[in-house]
Amino acid sequence: MSKHWERDLANLHRHILAMAGAVEEAIDLGLRALRERDATLSRQVVDGDAAIDAEENFVDNECLKMLALHQPVAGDLRRVVAVLRINTDLERMADLAAHIAERAAVLAALPPVPLPAQVGPMADLARAMVRGSLDAFVALDVRLARRVIAADDEVDRHNREAIDELVDGMRASPEAVLAFLSVFSVTRHLERIADHATNIAEDVVYLVEGEIVRHRPNGGADPL
Amino acid sequence: MSKHWERDLANLHRHILAMAGAVEEAIDLGLRALRERDATLSRQVVDGDAAIDAEENFVDNECLKMLALHQPVAGDLRRVVAVLRINTDLERMADLAAHIAERAAVLAALPPVPLPAQVGPMADLARAMVRGSLDAFVALDVRLARRVIAADDEVDRHNREAIDELVDGMRASPEAVLAFLSVFSVTRHLERIADHATNIAEDVVYLVEGEIVRHRPNGGADPL
Numbered sequence: 001m002s003k004h005w006e007r008d009l010a011n012l013h014r015h016i017l018a019m020a021g022a023v024e025e026a027i028d029l030g031l032r033a034l035r036e037r038d039a040t041l042s043r044q045v046v047d048g049d050a051a052i053d054a055e056e057n058f059v060d061n062e063c064l065k066m067l068a069l070h071q072p073v074a075g076d077l078r079r080v081v082a083v084l085r086i087n088t089d090l091e092r093m094a095d096l097a098a099h100i101a102e103r104a105a106v107l108a109a110l111p112p113v114p115l116p117a118q119v120g121p122m123a124d125l126a127r128a129m130v131r132g133s134l135d136a137f138v139a140l141d142v143r144l145a146r147r148v149i150a151a152d153d154e155v156d157r158h159n160r161e162a163i164d165e166l167v168d169g170m171r172a173s174p175e176a177v178l179a180f181l182s183v184f185s186v187t188r189h190l191e192r193i194a195d196h197a198t199n200i201a202e203d204v205v206y207l208v209e210g211e212i213v214r215h216r217p218n219g220g221a222d223p224l
Numbered sequence: 225m226s227k228h229w230e231r232d233l234a235n236l237h238r239h240i241l242a243m244a245g246a247v248e249e250a251i252d253l254g255l256r257a258l259r260e261r262d263a264t265l266s267r268q269v270v271d272g273d274a275a276i277d278a279e280e281n282f283v284d285n286e287c288l289k290m291l292a293l294h295q296p297v298a299g300d301l302r303r304v305v306a307v308l309r310i311n312t313d314l315e316r317m318a319d320l321a322a323h324i325a326e327r328a329a330v331l332a333a334l335p336p337v338p339l340p341a342q343v344g345p346m347a348d349l350a351r352a353m354v355r356g357s358l359d360a361f362v363a364l365d366v367r368l369a370r371r372v373i374a375a376d377d378e379v380d381r382h383n384r385e386a387i388d389e390l391v392d393g394m395r396a397s398p399e400a401v402l403a404f405l406s407v408f409s410v411t412r413h414l415e416r417i418a419d420h421a422t423n424i425a426e427d428v429v430y431l432v433e434g435e436i437v438r439h440r441p442n443g444g445a446d447p448l
Contacts (some may be wrong), residue, residue, distance in 0.1 A: 057436060068298070071295040073292040074292070077288060077291055077292055081288065081291075084305060084309070085312065088309065099446035103446070163405075167405065170394060170401045171399065171401050172398075174394060174396075174398040177394045177401075181387075181391065185446065188412075189446075214277070222322075222326050222409065222413075224406065
């Protein structure tokens with residue numbers, strides 16, 4: 001396609017990479033708010049979500065403009081449609097990061113309960129997957145995309161262990177059930193962020209190889 | 225646009241309406257599996273998800289074909305892009321319905337715990353919202369779309385009450401925490417199905433009126 005097209009595409013890439021960076025930061029700050037029981041920091045993450053929502057609208061409109069103006073076909077068409085999809089995934093990931101921060105604020109007002117050891121590694125993996133899935137898309141790097149997909153199994157494993165710990169905690173301290181349930185929601189949100197990154201990585205594999213790797217037999221099973 | 229376009233659009237509508245019907249049925253059967261502790265019925269719902277996944281791929285491809293072939297602009301372009309988005313929402317709703325059925329199978333193997341009274345009304349509302357959001361899209365019926373969006377608040381209210389009941393149940397019977405947690409997941413899945421229907425209804429309002437009603441200030445707040 002034309003230089004104009006290449007420039008528009010590069011512009012789209014810049015925007016979705018920036019959104020991914022904002023999601024990574026929101027996860028990071030949400031986790032810090034959780035660990036430090038910092039309701040102010042939590043508020044900051046929740047308020048920051050509006051900027052990502054605005055970006056989502058912007059990217060959506062840019063994609064529509066590109067479709068109307070350049071009327072791309074084949075691979076170019078698939079790429080723009082993939083950006084539309086990725087844009088939605090990014091916005092949902094940002095919502096989930098904000099939800100983690102909301103849980104941090106709730107937990108800061110409750111007597112403390114121990115966080116499962118897996119929360120840290122899950123957050124680190126989720127952030128790396130967000131970054132990796134976007135990098136894989138921009139570079140159409142299938143090997144990186146497949147690493148992201150593989151990392152999701154690791155997240156699921158951590159998640160199952162975290163759930164076991166939380167169930168033990170609730171059984172041992174029924175008076176703290178509400179707090180444990182909030183922590184359970186945090187791990188679920190992290191797991192879902194990883195799922196969205198996996199969606200993106202699966203789109204990359206499809207774009208490059210034409211193989212549908214979505215709907216893996218057990219990939220979609222619900223951990224709890 | 226041409227007759228060919230109208231025919232292709234009507235065909236798309238038929239497919240997404242059929243998907244919505246399958247999602248409604250999966251919710252219905254999942255709830256029945258839950259109530260009757262029927263692991264066989266649960267299996268049937270989980271197995272049925274593959275057909276909806278196949279439909280999703282089909283609709284995606286049809287949309288890409290329509291974009292490449294007709295190169296629509298303005299309102300027509302927005303409609304096809306909306307179908308792409310709705311298609312994703314429908315596939316996720318089907319996954320969530322399958323997750324409800326998975327929970328039903330887990331619960332069937334555990335000593336029974338009482339289901340919160342709100343589960344039934346939540347499922348009924350969720351199903352009506354799935355149907356309503358799709359009907360609103362096909363007919364571009366903004367009033368119906370706004371009713372779907374309003375129903376989401378009702379779902380959230382039921383959900384909060386259900387959570388209170390579940391927390392009380394866990395406190396009173398800590399040995400049954402795992403079962404209560406599975407019921408908690410069911411209510412969360414129902415709430416998320418309603419959220420996806422709300423996404424679709426919000427897209428309809430945007431298509432018709434150009435008003436972005438997504439990202440409502442408190443609409444996205446996490447119930448727990």
